[in-house]
Amino acid sequence: MRLPVFCFASLLYLLHPAGALADGNITVAPGFRLPAIANADGTIELDSYLGKVTYLDFWASWCGPCRLSLPALDALYEELRSEGLEVVAVSVDVVDEDSLDFLKRYSVSYPVAIDTTGDIARSYSVGGMPSGYLIDRTGVIRAVHVGFKRGDEEKLRLEIMELLEE
Amino acid sequence: MKTMIANVVFISTLLFLQGCAGPKPVAPWERGYLADPAMQWQRSAREAKFAGHVYTSKEASSGGSGAAGGGCGCN
Amino acid sequence: MSDRAKTGIDSPLVRSISATLSALPAYQSTLADAPPAYTEVGIRHSYYTEDSLDASDVIFGSRSRYDIDVTQLWIEAPVGGSWSIALDVQNDAMSGASPWFVGVGLDGEPGVVMSGASIKDNRVEVGVTTRYFWADGNAGLAISHSEEDDYRALSFAFDASWNSSDNARTWTASASRSNDTVTPVKERIPVFIDEESLHTESLYFGVSQILSRTQIVRIGLSYTASEGYLTDPYKFADNRPEDHDRWVLSTGYRQFFSNADGALQADYRFYSDSWGTDSHTVEVGWHQNLGRHVLAPYFRYYTQSEADFFSPIANREATYYADDYRLSSYGAITAGLRWTVQLGDWQIETQAERYQSDGDWGVFSGKAAPALVDFWRATVGLTWRFD
Numbered sequence: 007m008r009l010p011v012f013c014f015a016s017l018l019y020l021l022h023p024a025g026a027l028a029d030g031n032i033t034v035a036p037g038f039r040l041p042a043i044a045n046a047d048g049t050i051e052l053d054s055y056l057g058k059v060t061y062l063d064f065w066a067s068w069c070g071p072c073r074l075s076l077p078a079l080d081a082l083y084e085e086l087r088s089e090g091l092e093v094v095a096v097s098v099d100v101v102d103e104d105s106l107d108f109l110k111r112y113s114v115s116y117p118v119a120i121d122t123t124g125d126i127a128r129s130y131s132v133g134g135m136p137s138g139y140l141i142d143r144t145g146v147i148r149a150v151h152v153g154f155k156r157g158d159e160e161k162l163r164l165e166i167m168e169l170l171e172e
Numbered sequence: 173m174k175t176m177i178a179n180v181v182f183i184s185t186l187l188f189l190q191g192c193a194g195p196k197p198v199a200p201w202e203r204g205y206l207a208d209p210a211m212q213w214q215r216s217a218r219e220a221k222f223a224g225h226v227y228t229s230k231e232a233s234s235g236g237s238g239a240a241g242g243g244c245g246c247n
Numbered sequence: 248m249s250d251r252a253k254t255g256i257d258s259p260l261v262r263s264i265s266a267t268l269s270a271l272p273a274y275q276s277t278l279a280d281a282p283p284a285y286t287e288v289g290i291r292h293s294y295y296t297e298d299s300l301d302a303s304d305v306i307f308g309s310r311s312r313y314d315i316d317v318t319q320l321w322i323e324a325p326v327g328g329s330w331s332i333a334l335d336v337q338n339d340a341m342s343g344a345s346p347w348f349v350g351v352g353l354d355g356e357p358g359v360v361m362s363g364a365s366i367k368d369n370r371v372e373v374g375v376t377t378r379y380f381w382a383d384g385n386a387g388l389a390i391s392h393s394e395e396d397d398y399r400a401l402s403f404a405f406d407a408s409w410n411s412s413d414n415a416r417t418w419t420a421s422a423s424r425s426n427d428t429v430t431p432v433k434e435r436i437p438v439f440i441d442e443e444s445l446h447t448e449s450l451y452f453g454v455s456q457i458l459s460r461t462q463i464v465r466i467g468l469s470y471t472a473s474e475g476y477l478t479d480p481y482k483f484a485d486n487r488p489e490d491h492d493r494w495v496l497s498t499g500y501r502q503f504f505s506n507a508d509g510a511l512q513a514d515y516r517f518y519s520d521s522w523g524t525d526s527h528t529v530e531v532g533w534h535q536n537l538g539r540h541v542l543a544p545y546f547r548y549y550t551q552s553e554a555d556f557f558s559p560i561a562n563r564e565a566t567y568y569a570d571d572y573r574l575s576s577y578g579a580i581t582a583g584l585r586w587t588v589q590l591g592d593w594q595i596e597t598q599a600e601r602y603q604s605d606g607d608w609g610v611f612s613g614k615a616a617p618a619l620v621d622f623w624r625a626t627v628g629l630t631w632r633f634d
Binding site for chain 3 (some may be wrong): 175178179181185186195197198200201203205207208209210211213215216219222227230232233234235
């Protein structure tokens with residue numbers, strides 16, 4: 007009889023939310039400092055983006071939809087950079103090599119960092135791959151996008167334009 | 173008799189899986205290895221179809237594939 | 248003009264099953280819930296050749312058996328943000344001979360009388376699959392049609408998958424139906440029917456579970472029922488029931504080893520049907536990543552028990568009877584190797600396997616059929632993916 011009780015108890019555990027963003031309420035984007043692997047030197051710090059509208063994108067070389075999201079984000083970045091949009095990508099690959107190979111095929115012009123331990127992804131309670139966090143000028147997360155389908159960039163552009171006007 | 177056993181095994185496994193939430197959950201960003209082509213249930217869709225066709229034609233048995241993967245946190 | 252029934256591609260029972268099989272989900276993978284990010288076009292060419300029979304097993308007729316050249320062509324593409332579509336075309340060019348019936352040879356042992364040699368036939372199968380993706384799953388509908396001299400099949404299959412909220416568990420269900428018509432060719436050997444039909448329905452339900460960052464497991468159950476003309480019209484002594492029910496319990500396991508950059512693949516299937524046959528299938532493989540190359544050796548062990556109405560020399564006094572070796576008790580081993588290499592957007596694949604069967608290799612007891620089949624199979628293919 008102990009087994010069913012144990013199993014039921016562990017089911018309850020699964021239902022318990024975890025992570026800073028689990029309750030879905032508006033939160034300040036957790037800060038980080040991560041090594042850069044493309045389009046930047048040294049480290050990338052979230053704090054340096056305060057005052058800008060920032061799209062923080064978690065991706066990986068093994069994530070299928072990322073073959074669509076990276077080029078789409080790059081296009082948005084090229085288009086709205088002059089109006090104040092910043093894009094920062096964080097790869098969760100465990101090996102730098104894998105991310106760099108992916109970027110050779112799908113190159114982007116925005117800064118890319120790497121989070122091999124997954125600690126930053128955990129602090130953002132990343133719920134799926136890819137995950138994008140739209141952060142306003144005050145550092146508050148205004149939208150979370152999990153997954154990427156063709157056409158998502160249109161919706162994202164509208165959201166970004168709204169925030170750029172604030 | 174045997175089909176009844178197969179059914180019982182199947183349903184028991186499902187109840188066990190459903191009652192147990194399973195081992196420590198794997199976070200979406202930790203699914204790189206699971207996404208490796210080596211972890212597919214089938215070698216390739218067309219190879220699986222062809223091999224299945226050959227074996228079904230030459231043996232008495234048929235079927236047995238058709239499950240989806242374990243989910244990836246990719247949406 | 249063809250002597251059917253040789254690879255069983257002709258046996259009505261078998262073809263209806265293969266139609267159902269071909270309609271099983273073509274897209275299932277661990278990355279389930281988005282349409283593919285690229286369009287894929289591919290071609291595969293396979294050569295299948297059966298060993299010639301020993302002279303001692305043949306009473307009359309050709310010793311050489313069946314050869315088949317198979318070409319598979321496909322295109323699979325995303326449509327908009329949530330859909331994908333695939334078109335598959337397969338052509339089988341068959342030639343050869345197969346057992347017509349089993350009699351008693353001069354040595355007193357059972358031996359086969361073969362159908363004529365140099366038979367040629369061609370089968371074409373066309374299938375379309377559409378798939379819809381949403382955040383937590385996907386669903387597909389597949390329709391396919393297969394046509395050859397003496398057999399026509401139309402099949403439909405629907406499948407759906409759902410991911411649990413943490414994406415660690417995926418439930419899959421599928422249902423399919425195939426309507427087949429057999430019109431045997433009468434040129435070479437006497438056949439006693441003009442046109443008969445049969446239909447097959449199948450249901451599958453399964454679940455797969457992520458156990459850890461490197462392990463997944465799955466279990467599934469399927470039920471298939473065929474009704475109609477299930478006898479092999481090209482066999483002299485063959486009369487099968489008009490119903491055939493099959494249950495299959497299948498399980499699989501995959502584990503990735505990051506130090507080796509490879510994965511262990513293991514699958515087991517238990518089959519049991521209403522004609523008295525049970526079988527076990529065990530498949531074990533290793534997938535080794537080597538930069539742009541993948542080398543994957545695999546091994547399969549299969550054992551089946553005989554059908555209730557099977558005997559090496561058919562008993563025509565009984566209600567149902569068959570001397571078809573495919574309904575006998577035996578064991579079979581396959582050893583194979585698959586090699587693929589990725590060159591940019593192109594992938595080249597090659598694969599070869601050897602299959603050998605023997606009445607003594609099975610775990611079930613039963614009377615040995617002469618003329619169990621052994622074969623080689625080789626495949627080469629080319630796939631192109633582009634955005």
